[in-house]
Amino acid sequence: MNLHCVDCHSAYPPELLYRCANCGGILETVGDDGLMPVSLGEQVTPLLRARRIEASLPGFVGEVWLKDETRNPSGSFKDRLVSAAMARALSLGVGRVVCASSGNAGAATAAYAARAGIPAVIIVPAHTPLGKVTQIAAYGATLLLVEGHYSRSYDLALALAEQHGFANLTTTFINPYAVAGLTAVGREIAGQLGGAPDHVLIPTGSGPLVKGVWQGLIEQGQTTRLVAVQAEGCAPIVRAFEAGDDIVTAWGTPQTIASGISDPLIGYERDGTYTLRLIRESGGSAVAVSDAELRTAMAQLASSEGIYAEPTGASPIAALPKLLATGTLARDAKVICLITGHGFKDAKVYQDMPAHTHTVADPDNILAVAQLCDHVLCHA
Known part of the structure; x- marks a missing residue:
């Protein structure tokens, strides 16, 4: 496997590179890397x-x-990217990962890092939905909340990767192994x-x-x-x-x-x-x-x-x-x-959406409950 720039066609060895050194272009993989992904039991989706x-x-x-x-x-679907990128990071001896995310990639990275037994730092916008933040935290990752739009989180993850030795598993085009x-x-x-x-x-x-x-x-x-x-x-x-x-x-x-x-x-x-x-x-x-x-x-x-x-x-x-x-x-x-x-x-x-809920005052009155159900179903 090698890396290839989609713009100037420069070639690179399979290392942790995030942009073409010649033109700043997007890198993609060429050939099979032969690595087994870090797995949580992935299967073909229906x-x-x-x-x-x-x-x-x-x-x-x-x-x-x-x-x-x-x-x-x-x-x-972010699990697909992260499992592949995590395998490459581990093969290169990188012992910690970072991911900027709007939520799903962060959850995937935190989960697969837990599976691999390595620390993960997840950076998300402060307004990220609570369900996603809760899931990330449950996996034990270090969670950083950044005010403002997603691109601010992206910049911080890139800086940590380039200056402090993290493998960047952000799931834009920045990690070619993830995209593959x-x-x-x-x-x-x-x-x-x-x-x-x-x-x-x-x-x-x-x-x-x-x-x-x-x-x-x-x-x-x-x-x-x-x-x-x-x-x-x-x-x-x-x-x-x-x-x-x-x-x-x-x-x-x-x-x-x-x-x-x-x-x-x-x-x-x-x-x-x-x-x-x-x-x-x-x-x-x-x-x-x-x-x-x-x-x-x-x-x-x-x-x-x-x-x-x-x-x-x-x-x-x-x-x-x-x-x-x-x-x-x-x-x-x-x-x-x-x-x-x-x-x-x-x-x-x-x-926040309207829900088809009805209070049952007397659950022992089966006839009344059945009539309520019939009425609701007839007008659904």
């Missing part, structure tokens, strides 16, 4: 047909499939579906999952149209795509409930530019969804398909009606939605 969601889309006669990444050990761990998603899709779908809808911050899906499908001799889904309150890649720009510029302060994709890319805009390039090479697109649309999608995904997803994880479902309305998705398209994070990561969003 691919589930979403027939009720299909039926809710006016005029749609295609297929919607859900790639359920909530089944990963710590509840998100995501190619399995594309390979699994091809194997489970028996080929490639017409589109894959991907919740997108900086975009390594876009790269993983694309590369994994290519390795199986397949291609698809990649669709980057972002939140309206933090959509630097969508903004560039819609403007016809080739360069992604940083966003301001994010304003969205989708913490997993609230990445303004301040200081590492090249990540967004590379993701935009991959989207265009695939013939795909980028779309932004509102917080209201995210809440609707979360409720629909849980109540109609039995999948409990955080706002980021439900974002592809929120995007489906928009993409159909604009003709981006054909009415007979075969579509995969990546459901990237579990609902326990941000349960408060669900807690």
